[in-house]
Amino acid sequence: MEETTKRAALVTGSSRGIGRAVAERLAADGFDVCVNCSSEAGLPAAQELADALAAAHGVRAMALAANVADPAAATALVEGAFEAFGRLDVLVNNAGITRDGLLARMKDEDFDAVIDVNLKGTFNCCRAAAQRMMKQRYGRIVNVSSVVGVAGNAGQANYAASKAGVIGLTKAIAKELAGRNITANAVAPGFIETDMTDALSEKQRAAITERIASKRLGAPEDVAALVAFLAREEAGYVTGQVVCVDGGMSL
Numbered sequence: 001m002e003e004t005t006k007r008a009a010l011v012t013g014s015s016r017g018i019g020r021a022v023a024e025r026l027a028a029d030g031f032d033v034c035v036n037c038s039s040e041a042g043l044p045a046a047q048e049l050a051d052a053l054a055a056a057h058g059v060r061a062m063a064l065a066a067n068v069a070d071p072a073a074a075t076a077l078v079e080g081a082f083e084a085f086g087r088l089d090v091l092v093n094n095a096g097i098t099r100d101g102l103l104a105r106m107k108d109e110d111f112d113a114v115i116d117v118n119l120k121g122t123f124n125c126c127r128a129a130a131q132r133m134m135k136q137r138y139g140r141i142v143n144v145s146s147v148v149g150v151a152g153n154a155g156q157a158n159y160a161a162s163k164a165g166v167i168g169l170t171k172a173i174a175k176e177l178a179g180r181n182i183t184a185n186a187v188a189p190g191f192i193e194t195d196m197t198d199a200l201s202e203k204q205r206a207a208i209t210e211r212i213a214s215k216r217l218g219a220p221e222d223v224a225a226l227v228a229f230l231a232r233e234e235a236g237y238v239t240g241q242v243v244c245v246d247g248g249m250s251l
Helices: 017-028 040-057 071-085 108-136 147-151 157-180 202-211 220-230
Strands: 008-011 032-037 061-065 090-093 139-144 182-189 242-245
Touching (some): 008 017, 008 071, 017 032, 017 040, 017 090, 017 220, 032 040, 032 071, 040 061, 061 071, 071 108, 108 182, 139 220, 147 157, 147 242, 157 242, 182 220, 220 242
Parallel strands (some): 008 032, 008 090, 090 139, 139 182, 182 242
8 A cells, every 4th residue: 555545543442542643643644533432321522623723733533432342333443434534554452440459359340341342342352344455455453452461350250351462462463464465463562641541649659660670660652652653654564563661660
């Protein structure tokens, strides 16, 4: 695909946090962007972001609500983006939830919910998007994992399992799709300033910062910059990789 061709991207879970920053960066880079939220309740905010992206960057932008844990909804989301833009070049699987708790006390429904959204939801969207991308013989898939999926974390057995699963899924589909000029990579953010970290106490924040070589929490834009590179034509020889965006915390 030539760089002059209008490109289109779908970013799941993109009405706030890392997903929002990714959508903003891709729009700034000239991509038409589909913003996604999990339910109809979040659609006004998602549409507001889409309208802002279109006005600021002269791209086409739209908002669609879909719970990616539902295979039918995930497929409809991918198809909706494809029909609106006429192609789908980039899929960023960012949608995710947490239901933290110690192993001995973790409820089945909390384990299942995290796996369903974080891992099964990523699979659902990858499967639907791959069918379109294979016909195009071009695509970029970027899955948002976590350093917790690389190193584990006490009190997050469900989240760590889901994000480790995303890494395995990414590597498998990278091997399957490489022959069709489709790459699949994972980014693994560390502690990023989002709604999830806003709940940290000052003591917790200080302890975490001490573990990070850069001595600061990351910004959503730090993750978006890496995703933007992996979404480009120039990244065509990078596939099946897991890149930590954690300020050196995992060193």
